Amino acid sequence: MSSxxxxxxxxxxxxxxxVHEERLDKLLWGMRMRRDAAxxxxxxxxxxxxxxxxxxxxxxxxxxxxxxxxxxxxxxxxVIVHWARxxxxxxxxxxxxxxxxxTNLLVKSKSMLTEECExxxxxxxxxxxxxxxxxxxxxxxxxxxxxxxxxxxxxxxxNKDVAVLFSQKYGSDPNHEDTAYLAGVMRENTxxxxxxxxxxxxxxxxxxxxxxxIVVATNEGNADLSANTPPLHICSVGIEKIITTASLAVFIxxxxxxxxxxxxxxxxSMFRGPRKGAAMHVILVDNGRSTRLGMKRFWxxxxxxxxxxxxxxxxxxRRSGGLSYGSTYMGQSASS
Amino acid sequence: MQVALMVPCYIDMxxxxxxxxxxxxxxxxxxxxxxxxxxxxxxQPMANSGCSEEARATEEHCARVFxxxxxxxxxxxxxxxxxxxxxxxxxxxxxxxxxxxxxxxLVEFLHDVLRIRxxxxxxxxxxxxLHTSCSAIRGLNMASMSERVHDPVFSKPKALLSGxxxxxxxxxxxxxxxxxxGGTFAVTEEAVSAEMGYDKLAFMQKASPDCIVSSDMSxxxxxxxxxxxQRQDIPFFHLAEVLNGVSL
Numbered sequence: 001m002s003s004x005x006x007x008x009x010x011x012x013x014x015x016x017x018x019v020h021e022e023r024l025d026k027l028l029w030g031m032r033m034r035r036d037a038a039x040x041x042x043x044x045x046x047x048x049x050x051x052x053x054x055x056x057x058x059x060x061x062x063x064x065x066x067x068x069x070x071x072x073x074x075x076x077x078x079v080i081v082h083w084a085r086x087x088x089x090x091x092x093x094x095x096x097x098x099x100x101x102x103t104n105l106l107v108k109s110k111s112m113l114t115e116e117c118e119x120x121x122x123x124x125x126x127x128x129x130x131x132x133x134x135x136x137x138x139x140x141x142x143x144x145x146x147x148x149x150x151x152x153x154x155x156x157x158x159n160k161d162v163a164v165l166f167s168q169k170y171g172s173d174p175n176h177e178d179t180a181y182l183a184g185v186m187r188e189n190t191x192x193x194x195x196x197x198x199x200x201x202x203x204x205x206x207x208x209x210x211x212x213x214i215v216v217a218t219n220e221g222n223a224d225l226s227a228n229t230p231p232l233h234i235c236s237v238g239i240e241k242i243i244t245t246a247s248l249a250v251f252i253x254x255x256x257x258x259x260x261x262x263x264x265x266x267x268x269s270m271f272r273g274p275r276k277g278a279a280m281h282v283i284l285v286d287n288g289r290s291t292r293l294g295m296k297r298f299w300x301x302x303x304x305x306x307x308x309x310x311x312x313x314x315x316x317x318r319r320s321g322g323l324s325y326g327s328t329y330m331g332q333s334a335s336s
Numbered sequence: 337m338q339v340a341l342m343v344p345c346y347i348d349m350x351x352x353x354x355x356x357x358x359x360x361x362x363x364x365x366x367x368x369x370x371x372x373x374x375x376x377x378x379x380q381p382m383a384n385s386g387c388s389e390e391a392r393a394t395e396e397h398c399a400r401v402f403x404x405x406x407x408x409x410x411x412x413x414x415x416x417x418x419x420x421x422x423x424x425x426x427x428x429x430x431x432x433x434x435x436x437x438x439x440x441x442l443v444e445f446l447h448d449v450l451r452i453r454x455x456x457x458x459x460x461x462x463x464x465x466l467h468t469s470c471s472a473i474r475g476l477n478m479a480s481m482s483e484r485v486h487d488p489v490f491s492k493p494k495a496l497l498s499g500x501x502x503x504x505x506x507x508x509x510x511x512x513x514x515x516x517x518g519g520t521f522a523v524t525e526e527a528v529s530a531e532m533g534y535d536k537l538a539f540m541q542k543a544s545p546d547c548i549v550s551s552d553m554s555x556x557x558x559x560x561x562x563x564x565x566q567r568q569d570i571p572f573f574h575l576a577e578v579l580n581g582v583s584l
Contacts, residue, residue: 012527021531029510032483040485313483315514319531 005326014156014321024156025318028149032312034261042257052254055247056303059209060293066209066242067284073212074282077273082283087117090285094119094201094234095126097281101232103128103198107190109216109223110134111203112150112306113236113285116328131193133222135186142169148322150329151259151308156321200226202271204237205255205305207284210245213272214282217255217265224269233280235271240289240302251305258307339367340402342410342439344553345377351553354574358411358442361580364457365450372401379425380418385520388425395426403431407449408439411576413472413552414519416441421475442576443478443551447492454499458581461502465545467536467559468493469552470514478551482512493551493575500578506543510536517558533562541568547584551575 015021039045059066071081084090090113098106104127114120120130120141132138136153140146143165147153154162159177167174172185194200202223204214214235216223227233243251256262274280293299311317311330322330339362343355362369378398382391398419402408410416419439426432446452468491472478479491497503516522516532537559540548548570550556556572563570571584 008525008527011525015527015531025535036483036485043486045486046484315516315532316525316528319528319535 005324007320007324007326010324010326011316011320014324015319020156020158020321021319023158024321027155028312028318031260032309035258035309035312036261038257038261038263041263042253048250048254052247052250052305053303055243055250059242059244059247060240060299060302063239063242063290063293066244067239070207070209070212070242071284073210074273075212077212078280079212079273080279080281082281084283084285084287086287087119087285090117090236090283090287091119091122093283094236095123095128097232097234098123098128098199101199103232105193105197106130106199106201107133107193107197107226107230108201109203109218109220109226110137110147110153111201111236112147112328113203113238114201115146117236117285117287119236131190131197133190133194133226134218134220135183138186138190139165142166145323146328148330149308149311150306156323194225194229197230199232199234200228200230201234201236202227204235204241204282206248206251207237207242207282208245208248208270209242211270211272213270215248215252215268215270217252217268219266221267224267227269227271228275231278233271233274233278234283235281236283236285238289239284239286240293240304255305255307258305258309337367338406339369339445340405340408341369341371342375342378342402342408342415343371344410344412344415346557347411347553350557351574354411354553354576357574357576357580357582358409361442361576362409364580365446365452370405375401378415378418379423380415381520383418383422383425385524391425392427395423396429396432399423399426399429399432399435402439403429403434405434406438407445408435409442409445410439411442411551411553411574413441413443413469413476413478414554416444417471417475441472441476441478441551443472443492443496444476446496446579452499453495455496455579455581456501458500458579459502460500460578460582460584462546462584463504463506463544464497464578465506465508465540465543465548466491466494466497467515467540467548467550467552467555468512469550469555470512470518472551473512479512497549497575497578503578506540506545508543508545509539513539515555515558516562517555519554522558529558530562533558534566537562537566537568541570545570547571547573549573549575549578 074081082093132141139154148156162182163177164174166172166185170189202216205217206215256265347354377394379391379395423436468479480487480489515536516529522529553574560572
């Protein structure tokens with residue numbers, strides 16, 4: 001384990017810079033307000049939340065059965081399913097797949113699990129170039145920082161920060177702070193990698209047991225490009241993400257509304273098997289989850305759907321910045 | 337009705353007039369108030385810091401002092417919350433069970449037990465920014481929570497204060513966001529705590545209140561500290577003072 005994190009001291013540093021603190025506080029409170037507005041539109045909102053919690057209680061109570069069912073169905077669909085006990089096993093599986101594929105480039109969309117496993121440095125040490133293709137995650141990669149928020153990795157940065165960073169890394173105009181321009185710079189620089197790469201990676205928001213499917217909810221669409229362009233799709237997912245088919249609608253209704261106040265994400269893609277001529281691998285990762293499941297007072301945290309509503313509403317998080325916690329799942333994630 | 341008055345340690349030390357206002361108010365309402373002089377503290381500061389073992393003697397003392405009363409009233413949501421919901425350091429005893437069952441925050445006692453809605457002796461012709469503490473909202477269900485968007489909106493402190501003639505309430509942003517005090521949090525996370533306090537004050541001040549009122553003096557202590565450092569001259573009152581007829 002790493003040394004203890006002095007969150008209070010880190011927060012003090014973050015607060016010393018009022019521009020960033022005020023911006024983060026406003027942005028995240030704005031998301032909280034959007035979440036409230038979205039929830040107001042759904043009369044059965046609290047029942048939905050309770051239902052989702054009960055479904056998770058059920059799937060977590062029968063976790064092994066559902067995982068085995070998923071493995072059987074996914075395998076029948078032509079997916080190759082791997083089991084990783086911990087981060088190292090996960091990273092090794094990914095590396096072996098890339099080596100087998102004979103590629104040293106991996107395009108990927110955002111995944112907190114690969115952050116948790118510290119996969120990028122593992123692969124980079126072995127000569128693999130990893131390209132994060134989601135804007136926020138790419139910004140953080142270029143800046144050599146972990147994500148500061150689980151759904152908005154670079155939300156603590158201003159447009160100016162990004163303009164300066166891109167000018168250093170991509171040679172773009174440091175004075176051009178327009179969001180569309182910056183997104184364009186990023187796209188021009190990452191899109192070619194989609195075409196070059198022989199392997200793409202995604203995380204997953206849900207693993208659906210009966211059809212043996214994974215579901216990925218995104219707004220930028222890079223997960224779909226990562227999954228559908230290269231001839232190999234690797235999906236890494238934590239074992240707690242398993243749900244049943246009938247409950248998918250419950251979670252889809254909750255996820256984007258809780259996260260950003262949108263009714264649904266721009267893309268909600270279900271992957272059930274490999275494309276013609278391509279391969280699909282799913283890595284089911286434990287990395288401490290089954291131990292957590294056995295903890296009487298903490299197993300509830302595995303119900304978390306990673307919407308980040310807890311971070312957006314938390315007055316301490318909003319004033320501290322996500323990086324102050326020195327943890328992949330920062331702040332209050334999964335604490336309630 | 338016999339009532340034992342528990343005056344939180346920080347009120348005893350820093351704001352004795354709030355303890356006195358609480359006593360006078362309860363007596364005005366016909367209560368037979370007893371003030372056990374050997375009382376000290378409910379143990380909350382230690383327990384909140386994770387020092388359960390260090391909280392034990394204090395909690396047990398509190399249970400001994402107050403455990404024989406049918407009704408214990410304290411002008412503090414956080415002390416009530418601690419005793420009712422987190423009083424786990426003290427060994428179990430009939431006194432402890434009695435105390436846990438019979439302790440009320442002043443607002444609850446007036447609103448739910450005595451069901452008082454009129455305070456005819458009090459006039460307060462001022463615009464009030466009303467702050468309700470996290471302990472009171474989240475721990476004691478004293479007011480609705482803003483994120484529970486389909487729940488009915490209510491506030492027991494506001495319902496009581498509305499019984500004071502002339503009072504007006506200003507509306508401000510992020511009404512139920514924490515003031516940043518959080519007990520020992522203000523010490524362990526000084527920078528974040530202070531920033532939250534400054535922000536809270538700023539949201540209130542934008543609505544141009546004449547004063548800031550709360551049923552938790554500890555929140556007000558924090559906000560007052562923030563206001564002083566910013567050289568803001570705004571008065572702070574505990575709800576008991578306003579209900580007892582204080583003038584600005």
